[in-house]
Amino acid sequence: xxxNFVISSSMKKIQMVDLKGQYNKIKEVVDASVLEVLDSxxxxxxxxxxxxxxxxxxxxxxxxVIPCANGTDAxxxxxxxxxxxxxxxxxxxxxxxxxxxxxxxxxxxxxxLVDVDPVTFNIDVDAIKKAITPKTKAxxxxxxxxxxxxxxxxxxxxxxxxxxxxxxxxxxIGSTYTYSDGTKAKAGTIGDVASTSFFPSKNLGCYGDGxxxxxxxxxLAHTIRGIVNHGMYERYHHDxxxxxxxxxxxxxxxxxIKLERLDSYNRARQVAAxxxxxxxxxxxxxxxxxxxxxxxxxxxxxxxxxxHQYTLRVKNVDRDALVKHLNxxxxxxGVYYPIPLHRQKAYVDDRYNESDFPVTNQLVKEVIxxxxxxxxxxxxxxxxxxxxxxxxNS
Ligand SMILES: *Cc1c(COP(=O)(O)O)cnc(C)c1O
Numbered sequence: 001x002x003x004n005f006v007i008s009s010s011m012k013k014i015q016m017v018d019l020k021g022q023y024n025k026i027k028e029v030v031d032a033s034v035l036e037v038l039d040s041x042x043x044x045x046x047x048x049x050x051x052x053x054x055x056x057x058x059x060x061x062x063x064x065v066i067p068c069a070n071g072t073d074a075x076x077x078x079x080x081x082x083x084x085x086x087x088x089x090x091x092x093x094x095x096x097x098x099x100x101x102x103x104x105x106x107x108x109x110x111x112x113l114v115d116v117d118p119v120t121f122n123i124d125v126d127a128i129k130k131a132i133t134p135k136t137k138a139x140x141x142x143x144x145x146x147x148x149x150x151x152x153x154x155x156x157x158x159x160x161x162x163x164x165x166x167x168x169x170x171x172x173i174g175s176t177y178t179y180s181d182g183t184k185a186k187a188g189t190i191g192d193v194a195s196t197s198f199f200p201s202k203n204l205g206c207y208g209d210g211x212x213x214x215x216x217x218x219x220l221a222h223t224i225r226g227i228v229n230h231g232m233y234e235r236y237h238h239d240x241x242x243x244x245x246x247x248x249x250x251x252x253x254x255x256x257i258k259l260e261r262l263d264s265y266n267r268a269r270q271v272a273a274x275x276x277x278x279x280x281x282x283x284x285x286x287x288x289x290x291x292x293x294x295x296x297x298x299x300x301x302x303x304x305x306x307x308h309q310y311t312l313r314v315k316n317v318d319r320d321a322l323v324k325h326l327n328x329x330x331x332x333x334g335v336y337y338p339i340p341l342h343r344q345k346a347y348v349d350d351r352y353n354e355s356d357f358p359v360t361n362q363l364v365k366e367v368i369x370x371x372x373x374x375x376x377x378x379x380x381x382x383x384x385x386x387x388x389x390x391x392x393n394s
Pocket of ligand 1 (some may be wrong): 070071072073096097099100142168170171196197198199209210211
């Protein structure tokens with residue numbers, strides 16, 4: 001105890017996400033931009049929103065970015081834009097945040113949850129193939145924890161079965177996917193359409209709620225621009241049932257400043273992840289996340305992983321006791337996600353068998369996400385990793 005006190009007394013307080021530390025470094029420029037928007041009174045659909053949209057299109061290398069109010073709306077609007085109809089089956093991962101399945105159900109589409117891959121935590125390609133029926137209309141891969149799903153295989157399946165692909169890119173903005181021939185594309189620019197979230201703790205987060213939809217399809221972009229604005233394509237002519245979903249100018253101004261820094265923010269996350277990986281090397285009961293085995297398997301190191309979360313699997317140890325111990329030592333951590341979606345009350349269904357989800361059922365017992373953000377320092381990482389290792393081996 002005494003020793004831990006001595007170590008931690010000189011150390012910055014450890015946080016799961018350090019928004020304050022990050023803000024302090026860009027405070028001057030952010031404050032000036034926000035004041036500028038306040039002064040302009042162009043609070044909604046102002047020039048800052050348009051400017052951010054253009055800058056994000058350039059950054060991603062995608063033809064259209066349509067800003068909206070949050071990442072959940074973005075998913076819903078993407079599905080509305082594709083014209084999916086009640087009863088259409090949409091395949092997505094059992095191991096993800098509930099927003100993904102929520103909007104499928106809300107639109108009266110039929111969610112089809114499938115198992116994930118134990119190494120990448122992303123949707124399992126063979127499980128997708130098995131789940132396809134004549135009613136299947138779309139696949140929603142979620143680039144979980146900052147790592148791109150196996151898009152090359154997923155796009156191939158989609159093409160051969162004539163399915164739409166909607167990428168849930170809320171956790172992986174800035175991640176680069178590498179195809180087997182070596183060509184690269186940014187996560188969120190590969191499927192028919194993608195959604196993202198600018199929730200404050202995401203890799204590109206604003207200071208409130210925000211989201212966006214990406215697509216390279218001109219017609220779909222046009223449809224979606226009407227849907228986000230009450231189904232209006234001409235003022236006060238409502239051609240389709242739409243929604244009201246907007247990114248406000250203050251958030252756009254903040255996002256523009258953070259977009260310029262997104263690559264360096266993601267690099268800081270990768271540096272922290274590598275330091276964690278190194279410290280856990282040779283630990284039999286700790287499985288670290290890897291960036292090497294994904295994409296087509298040829299990318300070096302952790303390029304395709306932008307570490308929205310740094311998530312371990314722990315073996316032969318009481319995970320919940322580890323969480324408690326870390327919290328007692330002043331180390332916040334998270335369990336993403338403790339319950340598979342197929343067992344959530346809102347989404348249970350007779351169609352599912354427990355034997356269809358061996359990986360998810362195992363992961364929910366083993367996963368633990370350690371502090372991950374742009375401001376972690378070596379001393380904090382050393383304290384976190386030694387605390388984890390001591391507990392796991394005790
Ligand atoms: C955060 C998140 C969302 C929802 O984004 P909001 O902006 O909070 O609505 C959707 N999907 C995934 C995978 C997320 O992590």
